Amino acid sequence: MKTIAKSKVSALLDEIAKEFNLLVPTSGDGASKFAPYTPGSQASFDGRTLLPPKDVFFPQTEKMYKFTTDGMAGSLETVLEAPKHQMLFGVRPCDVKSIHELDHVFLTKGFVDEFYQSKRDRTFLVSIGCNGPAEPTCFCQSMGVNPQEADAVDVHLFDLGSEYGAAGKSENGEAFLQKYASFFNEADVQLPAVAEFALNPNVEGITEKLQQMFDHPLWEEVSKKCLGCGACTYLCPTCHCFDISGRVAGNQGFNFRCWDSCMFSEYTRMAGGHNPRPSKKERVRNRFLHKLQYFPERYGDLLCTGCGRCLSKCPVNIDITNIIKQIREVELA
Amino acid sequence: MKYAYYPGCSLHSTGIEYDMSSQLVAGKLGVELKEIPDWNCCGASAGHTTNHLLGLALPARNLAIAEKEGLDVMAPCASCYNRMKTSEVAVKSSEETKAKVAEVTEMEYEGKVGVKSALEVFVKEAGLDAIKSLAVKNLGGMKIAAYYGCLLVRPVGIGFDDPENPMTMDDMVTALGGEAVDWPFKTECCGASLPTAREMVGLKLVYDILTMAQSAGAEAIVTACPLCFMNLDMRQNDLNKKVDNANFQLPVFYFTELMAIAFGEKPAKTGVRKHFVDTSSVLAKYNLK
Amino acid sequence: MRRTGVFVCHCGSNIAGTVDVERVAKEAAKFPNVVFATDYKYMCSEPGQQVIKDAIKEHNLDRVVVASCSPRMHEPTFRRCLESAGMNPYLFEMANIREHCSWVHPDKEKGTIKSIDLVRKAAAKVVKDEPLQKSSIGITKRALVIGGGIAGIQVALDIADAGFPVTIVEKEPTIGGRMAQIDKTFPTLDCSACILTPKMVDASQHPNIEILSYSEVEKVEGYVGNFDITIRKKARSVDMSKCTGCGTCWEKCPTKVDSEFDMQLGKRKAIYTPFPQAVPNKPVIDRVNCTKFRTGKCGICQKVCPTGAVDYEQQDELITEKYGAIVVATGFNQFDHSVYGEYGYGKYPDVITGLHFERLINASGPTMGKIKRPSDHKIPETVVFIKCVGSRDEAKGKSYCSRTCCMYTAKHATLVHEKIPGSKSYIFYMDVRTPGKGYEEFYKRTAEEYEAQYIRGRVSKVYQKGDKLVVRGEDSLIGRPVEIEADMVVLANAMVAREDAGDLARTLGISYDKDNFFTEAHPKLRPVETHTAGVFLAGACQGPKDIPDSVAQAGAAASKAIGLLSKTQMESDAIVSNVDESRCSGCMICKGICPYKAIDAKLITERVGGKMAERQVAAVNKSLCQGCGACTVACRAGCLNLLGFTNEQILAEVEAVCL
Amino acid sequence: MSLNTEALPKSQEVTASPEAAPQPWEPRIVGFACNWCTYAGADLAGLSRLQYPPSIRLIRVPCSGRVNPQFVIRAFQRGADGVLVAGCHPGDCHYSTGNYFTRRRFLLMQRLLEYMGMDPRRFQARWISGSEGPKFQQVVTQMTEDIKALGPNRKMRDVE
């Protein structure tokens, strides 16, 4: 297998940055996230980033259309930035799964979101495997993710301790390894054993069980402590709800979309004031049913990657693994 | 209790009795007095009438020295007290003044310590109960006019007692068993240095005070100011000579002298023998010898 | 989509001289929601207004912007214009391109750009204008007068004469107030009682006046036109319906007490009327001093009463009545001079106040009108008057001038001269202020004919010397100290607010100044009104006043009250605060902000999760709200909004001027 | 989420309204004026023909107590170079107490904006009475000069 010493990665990145708009995990000021790499700057490949990479394809705020009016006449224009080649380097397998789920939403079932697609198409993915939980809250294995290896990428890097083992996962990936061959050695490698995960929720049959639990009192119970903030959904790599809003200034204006959260009370509020999800019980239920029932029903996958971000940052420790456990414990009549 | 002690010029000269008796009272009350090292003139009379800043800076220097030791100052002399209080208030209320004063004195006085009069320390702070408990002799109803003079409780607003009708000394007299007579001249002007410069103008003021005290039935006057004391005590002889029908023999005491005597000190040690007007007969009358 | 019309005025050359009005109109036509824009020479003129009316019809306008002068000038004009064109007058905004633009910016290009901005601002606001309606409330045609002194009596008589029922609430057993204590009035020296008592009788006999003496206002609820007032009728211990005022009881009462009316210089009984001409002339029992109440023994008054009116069991009674207007006429107190050490802290019996002096010279007073000093009843030969005791003295008293002291001191000195032959009066003064008809002449006479010696300067000390009072002061005109041996000293104490004025102000919801005098709504233009609609002021409770001024102000307050009561309905402005109850959380922070007590909590019921639940929200009384909008800023959720100046409108203006 | 560096325009990129393009840059000051004092004071300045720079756009409010601190931020967001809140002198409020609340709110706001890095000269609160036309002129002139010296505001400014 091709290997590269971890100490040589930054030299490789310097080289890549000449060609790509390169995004790497950083943990400088503030929260760790994917940010543009500039030669000489520090990338941080320890663990997963606090912010998932979803905003690379699906920014929190994204301008969509511009318009101008002139009396009764007007004109409308789509705002679509010209694609630029970019590389997302160092994505963890859990986040790779999240990109896969976002692809389901934005690119399949007969609907293609051009804003998402334009960014997704021009992005080269390099993933890095984990040899165990990056954080105590990790439970990706339970969600069907192989922590050591991701496949839906261009290049995958295995973590071998002091070096990475590289595997091309696409034609582009192979070509990439060819191109930067000078940075790699050829060696026989042994993958280390996967360390044990503290959290191992069992999701077997959960979608089917939830289909009978819409009115179950469990939701009332688990939602009581929810504050109704959007920390879980905004940190979630798979949550993808958005709202479209606009701004007008005189004779011109624009529309934009921005992330929205089903945890917010006004998320489902209608213009007349009626709210079909009037309390946090309905909202919390929706979030979990969406992740564990509705999404699998439509796309076949759970809308959870086991990254653990939501439960690590929830102000009141609402824990999806615990809720899965409680769902399992429910005895249906 | 510990205070930086500022005797000023009087208490080391004409007002030596005040110094002697103050030290005795302090000892009895457990007030530690530490004389300010290298103290200078408080600026009364000449200093503050010459130059305003000088009038503030002179006392500020003494306060600055005391501040280094973290001690509030006790100034028995009413003039010294008044000058220092004026300086203290001026520095505390204006950053600009503070800076100017510091520049002149080449010393920092931040206004963290302040000045108190002996009357404040020995009567107000010690408290009448402590005074009563320390008294071994009783003034036995001696009728005494408490005379405060003009400086001790003025200007209005910065003093420790009522400017028109102060009571601190009266309370002390009562606590020691004397009878403080009610009279209207507690804060009249004693004439200060006028008896020297314009004799008859000054003497008239002294005459009025003595006459009023007598007509109020006082057998003695008690005071807390060395200059007042001097005018009231020393000028009685002058008046007897120069004013028809005047024949004053009204003993004048520092309040500390009466306190020390009541606390059991021998009168001679308090300085009462140094007075111009005889004190022995009134003390004898009330068994205080 | 709104249909806004924009009308740009030339104002002759006032605007058109420095602003390209045609270009302004042309640019305005491009603004969103603007369907018509034009310019005209004088928009405010009849033909100009016709231009607007025609355009409203022709272009089906639903919003109008006029760019011309200040809205402070012509907003009402154009609103009327809209109204006559069948539109709601509040669907209108003005752009002030004259005062704020053409008159101050000579550069035509810059002025034109600014004008366009100002029109854009108005056009942005006007689309968010909503039709507003004025509201109206009914009025209870009845007035309450608090205080039965000369001001209160005058107010009551004036309102009653206009045909409205009036209630006077007086906390003393009789009406009459301070004026009843005064002997003679300056500058005419006519007898105070002779002019006051007829008025007291008039009040008591007027069919429209009800007098509740020995009573106090306990609680005030409601608002202008509709006050609900609770009055405490204190237990008099005498049944008013039975008592004939024959006087047997107080003749026989064995208990003598210092008379408040005579300033403690004379005595009264424990069952008493304050003075012979009291109205109502029926006694009260002073329960604190009455032997029956103190020891349970005595009971003489009950025994001697021929009508059985004395009732020891009587209790305070609370009554609640509706009133449309309130006039406050609670008068003043004398400054307490015991803070002045130089005048002896109030301990010398022969240092007295002006009111004491009034009682001493009054023929029905404790000395039968003979001026005798209190200590030994000797007739004083030398009297010293000291003015500005508590007035014009920020250190110990009040900063203001009490206005009356110069005159009453002159009167007193005159009376000393008249009543004590060979006497001498000295008057220490700071200034002599005589701004009134005949006042200066009176003062001159006092000094010249009645030989009062005026000494300009302050007194530094008064002290007792033998049976004399030595007054020491400075004659600042000659720069010399002076000493006067006097037999009596009369202080001209300041007029101060009653000590309980603050409590009454809080009860009424009116404001008071640093000296506790009630504050008028505007010092010049609304001198008898308060900020609380329907509450008016008369007399010295608003500030020191002499009798003519008090009576004049009483007339003014009465006419304001009559003006209010003569309406059946009161219309209030449409620019008022409005609560979005669905969003209001009822925190009530707004309530404390409102200067008009227009906001109060109310309970609403709504369905929550299948059951009915009550919750508190803020409610604006549109009759009381004056539309300042200070509450709206305190409302974090933004559910309080000022109609006509809503958050949305102001934000739209901000956006428009920043474009 | 990421630092929106585009949102911080370089000062030279800021342009005034298109009509003014050929003219030198003129500061844009949003003024909130109470109807009874400051607005009347500005009217008086007009009546007296007291000239001042055409930089200010007055928004009329009934009372300075009506001015929400959020209006001020919004003005800066939308491109104001300075904001003035002005009302009756304390004690003169038409509504008797409104400006006392103004005083508290904006003393606080002024300090908070300064803490956030705004230059205090860009946000002013003033008492200008109905008789103080000259003061209105002087305040606007002074503020315009101060802001001219500071240049266009880019802080808090939203360029979209």
Next chain:
Amino acid sequence: MITEKMRAAAKELLEKGEVETVIGWEKGTFWYNSTPAFISKPEQADRLVFDEFCANNLAKYLLDYRNADGKIAVFVKGCDARAVNRLLQDNQVKREKVYLIGIPCPGMKEAPKTGAAQDTASLPLLAKCQSCATPNPVIYDQLLGDPVPAREVPNRFAGVEALEAKGADEKYERWGKLFSECIRCYACRNVCPACNCRECAFDANGLNWLGKQNNLQENQMFNITRAMHVAGRCIECGECERVCPMGLPLMDINRKIIKDLNELFGSYDAGLNLEDRPPLGHYKLDDPEKFM
């Protein structure tokens, strides 16, 4: 042991039917997680715990029970008690509908960095507890345990003062960087006991207070306005800062306002009692005058 007393108290209240729900804390996912618990049956009372991780301010949950038929009991530390006062003063809950069980608070601990088991004593105090001056509840019906002695509190304005001293551009850049991080999840608002509006101005339909864009300017608007809305009402529980997923130093803003209010209008600590009114709800004639 407080935990035992808590359980006993909760059990008794529920058994006697004096309250319908008891709000406290229970253990969460890991040993260092303690999380809000809602107990409505006596037998569930044994879930309750009190340990070094009960940082959550429970007072705000009372808003969820505004329409409850019976009384709600809630455990209150010093900061929770001040939060209850906040809600009472804002008329959001009725005193007679809540039963307050006070717990003197020794200060809460930070979760360990790695999650590995370790002695809790060695963990640092939470930032919000370091400058806490009211560890003992200021309002309660029943107090568990003895009041804790007042801790030595460092100058809580030190951070603010350091920032104030910086230059305008430096300050702006610092805040700009921080506000750019804000993801507008509103956790700070939703946890805040002073943010108790029925509907936040930012959530309302049709009002134009805040754009939905996540960019520096709107984030500034949000954060400054949030701070202004709690100005004079913030009870300094520090929950906003604790729950911020992005770790923004929000108390640096709240404390700045508290410091300024103290300096300008006199010292005031919100939530210590019900009588003193928030400084922006009234005024004094002799307030500082800077606008002449």
